[in-house]
Amino acid sequence: MDPKVPDAHLHLFDLESASPGSIRALAEEEGSGRGRRRASACHDRAEFEATEAYREAGLSFELSFGIHPQNAVWDDADFLAALARSGRIVAIGECGFEFSGDRPEWTRAKENEKLQRAVFEFQLGVAREHGLPVVIHQRKALDQVFAYARELKALPAVVFHSWSGPAREAESLLARGIRAFFSFGTPILNGNRKAAASCAALPDDAILLETDAPWQAPRGERHCLPAHLERVLAAAAALRSVAPETLAEPVGLNYEAVFGAVKALG
Ligand SMILES: [Zn+2]
Numbered sequence: 549m550d551p552k553v554p555d556a557h558l559h560l561f562d563l564e565s566a567s568p569g570s571i572r573a574l575a576e577e578e579g580s581g582r583g584r585r586r587a588s589a590c591h592d593r594a595e596f597e598a599t600e601a602y603r604e605a606g607l608s609f610e611l612s613f614g615i616h617p618q619n620a621v622w623d624d625a626d627f628l629a630a631l632a633r634s635g636r637i638v639a640i641g642e643c644g645f646e647f648s649g650d651r652p653e654w655t656r657a658k659e660n661e662k663l664q665r666a667v668f669e670f671q672l673g674v675a676r677e678h679g680l681p682v683v684i685h686q687r688k689a690l691d692q693v694f695a696y697a698r699e700l701k702a703l704p705a706v707v708f709h710s711w712s713g714p715a716r717e718a719e720s721l722l723a724r725g726i727r728a729f730f731s732f733g734t735p736i737l738n739g740n741r742k743a744a745a746s747c748a749a750l751p752d753d754a755i756l757l758e759t760d761a762p763w764q765a766p767r768g769e770r771h772c773l774p775a776h777l778e779r780v781l782a783a784a785a786a787l788r789s790v791a792p793e794t795l796a797e798p799v800g801l802n803y804e805a806v807f808g809a810v811k812a813l814g
Contacts (some may be wrong), residue, residue: 552582552583552584552796552800553584553757553777553781553792553795553796553799553800554584554585554586554587554756554757554799554800554803555584555585555586555587555757555758555759555761555774555777556586556587556707556709556729556731556756556757556758556803556806556807557587557589557683557707557709557710557731557733557756557758557759557760558586558587558588558589558758558759558760558761558762558774559588559589559590559760559761559762559763560586560588560599560602560607560609561588561590561595561598561599562761562762562763563761563762563771563773563774564602565762566762566770566771567762567771567773570773570774571602571605571607572605574607574774575602575605575606575607578606578607578608579606583608584774584777585608585609585610585803585807586609586610586774587609587610587611587612587638587639587683587803587807588609588610588611588612589612589613589614589641589642589683589709590611590612590613590614591613591614591615591616591619591624591642592623592624593624593627596611596613596627596631599611600636610638610639610807610808611636611637611638612637612638612639612640612641612642612683613627613628613631613637613640613641614628614640614641614642614643614671614682614683615628615643615667615670615671616642616643616646616685617642617643617644617645617646617664617667617668617685617686618646618651618654618685620653620660620663620664620667622667625670628640628671628674629674632674632675632677632678632680633678637680638680638681638807638808639680639681639682639683639705639707639806639807640671640674640675640680640681640682640683641671641681641682641683641684641685641707641709642683642684642685642709643667643668643671643672643682643683643684643685644668644684644685644686644689644692644693645664645668645685645686645687645688645689645692645693646664646685646686646687646689647660647661647687647688647689647692648687648688649688654687656688661692664692665692668692668696669696669699672696672699672700672703675703676699676702676703679704680703680704681703681704681705681706681707681806681807682700682703682705682706682707683707683709684706684707684708684709685709685710686708690713690717693721694720694721697721697724697726700721700726700728701724701725701726701727703726703727704727704806705727705728705729705805705806706721706726706727706728706729707728707729707731707756707806708721708728708729708730708731709731709758709760710731710732710733710735710743710758710760710764711730711731711732711743711746712735712740712742712743712746713742713746714742714745714746715745715746715748715749715750718730718746718750718754719749719750722751722754728754729754729755729756729802729806730746730747730750730754730755730756731755731756731757731758732746732747732755732756732757732758732780732784733757733758733759733760733764733772733780734759734760734764734765734766734772734776734780735764736780736783736784736787737766737767737776737779737780737783738764738766738767739767744787747784747787747788748787748788752795752798753798753801753802754802755784755795755798755799755802756799756802756803756806757777757780757781757784757799758777758780759772759773759774759776759777759780760772761773761774761776766779778792781795781796781799
């Protein structure tokens, strides 16, 4: 049985580039009643418009738009605000912090921190103004997230995409009154111990699942694909000692609570 658990985070445009034909295949799947809900993230205007057009191919999905901290530029700030106003997005993100140090602009230098904070604050302001959830990307920046606890608490939901922090940090965010959801993907297949421990420990009403397709390939694969969500679901269910169908139910409700509640303003 396919429990059709929703995919809380992927990149449809990047997926089609990495694996051409994916959009048509997903649309066919949906046409034959085997589709699932999914939330696709976009980070610039051209990508957003191309992704939105996939609906004409018969594919349904929720859309988010954010200024990604890996490319913290202001170019699309007005576009983001306009999308939020028009109801064309159901969430803002990915947004957040990238301090992995893998590139010079991703180190924790003063000017990088200042820029990433400014871009994040702008997006929190837009989210608050329009009552939108945010999807957070953070690497080596949990202290920054905690520093914004008050602002995050004011939002309808905060999704921590590809969560691989310790369970106690996740619990501490929840304890501060943030409507936080922790989304687990292929790291739990690839032996990330912190992600696995969090996935095992957090309450049912705080869990989402994602592929991040085409990124974060399961070990031995070239790309992560939408169908890999079934492997993520099986692994998450095993970590929680429940059947996949049992876990699929709260994950589906959580997805609806985060991405389904936003009303288009027209
Ligand atoms: Zn992503």
